[in-house]
Amino acid sequence: MKPELPGTGHAKIDYRGAELRITIRSRKSRLNAAVGVVTWWIFVMLVSAFWIGGESLAPIRGHPFGFFAGVLVTWAVLTLTRSTLVNLAEALFGVARVSATERGIKISRSLGFWSVTKLYAAEHITRLRLVDLLEEAVRNRGKVFADQGRVMFDYGRKTVGFGMELDPADAAFVARKITERFPNYA
Numbered sequence: 535m536k537p538e539l540p541g542t543g544h545a546k547i548d549y550r551g552a553e554l555r556i557t558i559r560s561r562k563s564r565l566n567a568a569v570g571v572v573t574w575w576i577f578v579m580l581v582s583a584f585w586i587g588g589e590s591l592a593p594i595r596g597h598p599f600g601f602f603a604g605v606l607v608t609w610a611v612l613t614l615t616r617s618t619l620v621n622l623a624e625a626l627f628g629v630a631r632v633s634a635t636e637r638g639i640k641i642s643r644s645l646g647f648w649s650v651t652k653l654y655a656a657e658h659i660t661r662l663r664l665v666d667l668l669e670e671a672v673r674n675r676g677k678v679f680a681d682q683g684r685v686m687f688d689y690g691r692k693t694v695g696f697g698m699e700l701d702p703a704d705a706a707f708v709a710r711k712i713t714e715r716f717p718n719y720a
Contacts, residue, residue, distance in 0.1 A: 545557070554711065558632070632696055662712055662720055
């Protein structure tokens with residue numbers, strides 16, 4: 535019987551001269567996709583029920599707000615549909631690229647040809663660390679924000695994170711490689 539091979543994780547690290555480039559692929563979790571789709575359908579059902587209920591009560595009360603309520607609900611459904619589809623596509627096909635140099639850290643999140651990049655100057659980066667997401671959620675009273683991750687650093691008075699899709703061993707590996715290469719970020 536063959537022994538189980540250790541996994542390579544979701545983070546790929548490349549050294550390009552003075553630059554440390556980390557590519558983090560999504561987990562492509564079917565569970566994440568299913569939760570997103572089910573959440574969207576529950577929202578659409580609830581909004582439809584309230585819309586139909588509101589439309590049926592508006593003429594009885596004599597209020598002409600039925601049209602405006604319909605426009606507002608349609609806008610809400612379309613907005614949530616767009617954000618749900620983007621989050622679902624990012625969970626299935628998204629890639630995060632982190633580039634650390636002596637000048638700073640660049641975090642880029644991309645989905646196909648669409649990409650969002652943020653640059654953080656080195657002189658403001660402190661306390662790059664590994665964070666337990668459960669402890670962070672408890673500390674923030676259950677709220678998990680999009681810019682959080684398993685690897686976080688302080689940027690002035692703001693906390694920035696990346697690597698939400700990393701498991702703890704991968705995140706520890708990434709944080710260790712960055713702080714070994716750039717000790718001023720630790």
